[in-house]
Amino acid sequence: MDNSIIAHRGWSSRGPENTLYxxxxxxxxxxxxxxxxxxxxxxxxIIVLHHDFELGRTSNGKGLISEYSYEELLxxxxxxxxxxxxxxxxxxxxxxxxxxxxxxxxLIIEIKKGGSMYPHIATELCHVLKPYxxxxxxxxxxxxxxxxxxxxxxxxIKTGILIYGKxxxxxxxxxxxxxxxxxxxxxxxxKELLDHLYQDKIEVMVWTVDNKKHMEDIxxxxxxxxxxxxxxxxxxx
Ligand code: G3P
Ligand code: CA
Numbered sequence: 225m226d227n228s229i230i231a232h233r234g235w236s237s238r239g240p241e242n243t244l245y246x247x248x249x250x251x252x253x254x255x256x257x258x259x260x261x262x263x264x265x266x267x268x269x270i271i272v273l274h275h276d277f278e279l280g281r282t283s284n285g286k287g288l289i290s291e292y293s294y295e296e297l298l299x300x301x302x303x304x305x306x307x308x309x310x311x312x313x314x315x316x317x318x319x320x321x322x323x324x325x326x327x328x329x330x331l332i333i334e335i336k337k338g339g340s341m342y343p344h345i346a347t348e349l350c351h352v353l354k355p356y357x358x359x360x361x362x363x364x365x366x367x368x369x370x371x372x373x374x375x376x377x378x379x380x381i382k383t384g385i386l387i388y389g390k391x392x393x394x395x396x397x398x399x400x401x402x403x404x405x406x407x408x409x410x411x412x413x414x415k416e417l418l419d420h421l422y423q424d425k426i427e428v429m430v431w432t433v434d435n436k437k438h439m440e441d442i443x444x445x446x447x448x449x450x451x452x453x454x455x456x457x458x459x460x461x
Pocket of ligand 1 (some may be wrong): 232260334386429452
């Protein structure tokens with residue numbers, strides 16, 4: 225077994241995050257095993273790719289993405305902020321990404337928020353996923369309530385929890401969320417923690433490993449872990 229290399233927000237050091245360019249680039253590279261994306265919902269209920277709640281950093285729009293319809297978002301540019309060469313990159317829907325990826329690579333979908341901001345996101349996500357093979361799809365969130373909602377709607381979807389900071393009572397948190405995998409920040413990955421999780425065959429992903437030394441340390445520590453990185457090339461053999 226070898227570590228899997230996971231392109232964070234697509235190959236986001238080489239193109240604007242969560243755009244077609246960054247995702248296609250990651251898709252073409254055989255040494256990248258999985259692609260991670262962030263999803264939120266438009267005012268009219270379409271699941272789209274975007275990391276921040278606000279539009280300002282990664283587009284020429286402003287304000288909350290949740291206050292725009294999909295048609296309105298289509299008029300915005302999501303590439304020019306990265307470099308003028310990418311001007312014209314547009315908002316992507318989750319459905320477009322699922323159609324593009326098919327089952328050629330694993331896709332990790334991070335739901336950025338549920339609760340009062342996106343009360344229907346779990347239901348809509350499960351609806352969008354329905355026609356697709358679930359074999360290569362992972363769904364995760366820092367919001368464990370929304371993870372649980374997804375698992376309750378469709379227990380066949382692989383669901384996982386994201387953890388900020390030092391993991392505490394991890395298996396209990398997973399049980400609550402009905403999760404089968406876990407994503408932990410780089411500084412908190414230890415051999416003891418991995419042994420503890422592997423006892424129950426829990427899949428582990430580490431984020432975000434953008435430093436060559438950290439990449440090597442993780443690879444030395446464990447061969448089965450998924451490494452989420454903006455610089456997948458650091459992990460290539
Ligand atoms: O998947 C891990 C990582 O993406 C979580 O943090 O803020 O980059 O979505 P963030
Ligand atoms: Ca993410």
